[in-house]
Amino acid sequence: MIEAMDISVTKAETSKLNDLNLENLPFGRYFSDHMLEADYENGEWKNVEIKPYQPLLMSPSLAALHYGQAIFEGIKAYRDPQGKAFIFRPIDNFRRFNISAARMQMPEVPEELFMEGMRRLVQLDKSWIPSQPDHSLYIRPFMFSSDEMIGVRPSETYKFMIILSPTGPYYAAPMRIYVEEHYVRACAGGIGYAKAAGNYGSSMLATAEARKKGYDQVLWTDAHEHKYVQEIGTMNVFFVIGNKAITPDLEQGTILNGVTRQTVITLLQEMGIEVEERPLSIDEIIEAYQAGTLKEVFGTGTAATITLIRELKYKDTVLSFDTDTWKVTTQIKETLNNIREGRSEDTHGWMWPV
Numbered sequence: 001m002i003e004a005m006d007i008s009v010t011k012a013e014t015s016k017l018n019d020l021n022l023e024n025l026p027f028g029r030y031f032s033d034h035m036l037e038a039d040y041e042n043g044e045w046k047n048v049e050i051k052p053y054q055p056l057l058m059s060p061s062l063a064a065l066h067y068g069q070a071i072f073e074g075i076k077a078y079r080d081p082q083g084k085a086f087i088f089r090p091i092d093n094f095r096r097f098n099i100s101a102a103r104m105q106m107p108e109v110p111e112e113l114f115m116e117g118m119r120r121l122v123q124l125d126k127s128w129i130p131s132q133p134d135h136s137l138y139i140r141p142f143m144f145s146s147d148e149m150i151g152v153r154p155s156e157t158y159k160f161m162i163i164l165s166p167t168g169p170y171y172a173a174p175m176r177i178y179v180e181e182h183y184v185r186a187c188a189g190g191i192g193y194a195k196a197a198g199n200y201g202s203s204m205l206a207t208a209e210a211r212k213k214g215y216d217q218v219l220w221t222d223a224h225e226h227k228y229v230q231e232i233g234t235m236n237v238f239f240v241i242g243n244k245a246i247t248p249d250l251e252q253g254t255i256l257n258g259v260t261r262q263t264v265i266t267l268l269q270e271m272g273i274e275v276e277e278r279p280l281s282i283d284e285i286i287e288a289y290q291a292g293t294l295k296e297v298f299g300t301g302t303a304a305t306i307t308l309i310r311e312l313k314y315k316d317t318v319l320s321f322d323t324d325t326w327k328v329t330t331q332i333k334e335t336l337n338n339i340r341e342g343r344s345e346d347t348h349g350w351m352w353p354v
C-alpha cells in the first residue's frame with residue numbers, strides 16, 4: 001500500500017532553477033532537478049528512488065534498445081492562481097500505462113508506485129511548475145526492458161522511471177495536415193492503442209516526407225483501405241460537421257485512447273454538441289467540406305492540448321479553413337485551459353492535488 005511503499009529520497013545539492021527562466025521554454029528540452037527510478041526483478045518492484053536527475057549507466061546489450069519493449073505516458077501538472085499544484089487526470093494515464101504494458105508483455109506497475117511516486121517527485125520539484133498561461137510541467141513516466149542479453153524474448157528485468165520537463169506552449173500555430181495514404185501507423189491487431197515507443201519510430205518517415213511537402217503532420221488513415229481517418233501525430237482528431245462533433249472510435253484498437261479526447265468529448269456534450277464516435281471516411285469529410293457543413297477540425301493531446309487544423313490535403317484536394325471564425329474549438333480550448341489552470345471550477349474531479 002501507499003504508506004508501506006518505501007521511496008528513498010536523495011536531494012540535489014543545488015537547483016538548476018537558479019540558471020533557468022521558466023517562460024516560453026521549448027517542449028521537452030529541460031528537465032527538473034530530480035527523477036524517480038525503480039527496478040523490476042524476480043517478479044517484484046524494488047529500489048524505488050527519487051534522486052538528482054542524472055544519466056543512466058547501461059550495457060550496449062540492453063534489451064529495450066534492440067527489441068523495443070518500451071512504453072511511456074505524458075501528463076501535465078499546473079498551478080492554480082493561488083499557486084497550488086495539481087495534476088490533470090493522472091489516474092487515467094496510470095490505467096492506460098498498464099494497458100500498454102500488457103500489450104508489450106511487460107509487468108504491471110502498481111498504482112502506489114506510479115501515483116505516489118509521481119506525487120512525491122512533483123512535490124519535491126514543485127517550484128518547476130511554471131505559472132504563466134499555457135505553461136505547465138510535463139510529466140513523463142516510462143518503462144523499458146533492462147535485461148542485458150540479446151535474445152528475442154520478454155525481458156525479465158525492467159526499469160520504471162519518471163522525469164519532469166517544464167514547458168511553454170507546444171504547437172502554437174494552426175497546422176497544415178497531409179492525409180497519409182501510403183504509410184501506415186497502426187492496423188487492427190497491432191499496437192496502435194499502446195503508448196509504445198515503436199509507434200513513434202515507425203511514424204517518423206511519413207512525417208518527414210509530409211514536412212518536405214510543407215505540412216506539419218500527417219493524418220493517418222486505416223491500413224486496409226486508406227479510407228478511414230485515425231489520428232494526427234500525437235493527437236486524436238475531431239471534425240465539427242453541422243452541429244455534431246465526430247471523432248474516430250476506438251473499436252479497432254488502432255488509435256490511442258486519449259485522456260484529452262475523453263475530456264473534450266465530455267466538454268462538447270456539456271456545451272450541447274452531440275458527439276459521435278464512429279468510423280469517419282475521408283470521402284465523408286470532403287463531401288461535408290464541399291457542402292459547407294464541415295466547420296472546424298482540431299487535434300487533442302496532453303502535449304499540444306487543442307490544436308487548430310487550418311488545412312487538410314488529400315490527393316489533389318485541399319480543404320482550407322479560416323480558423324479566426326471558429327467558435328467550438330476556441331470555446332473548448334478556453335474551457336479546458338480554465339479548468340487546468342484553476343480559473344474555473346473543476347466540477348469533474350479532474351484536477352488531482354499534489
Ligand SMILES: *Cc1c(COP(=O)(O)O)cnc(C)c1O
Nearest residue numbers: 234235236256258259260301302
Ligand atoms: C499521447 C497520444 C495521444 C493523446 O493522448 P492524451 O492522453 O490526450 O495525451 C494521441 N495519439 C497518440 C498517438 C499519442 O501518443
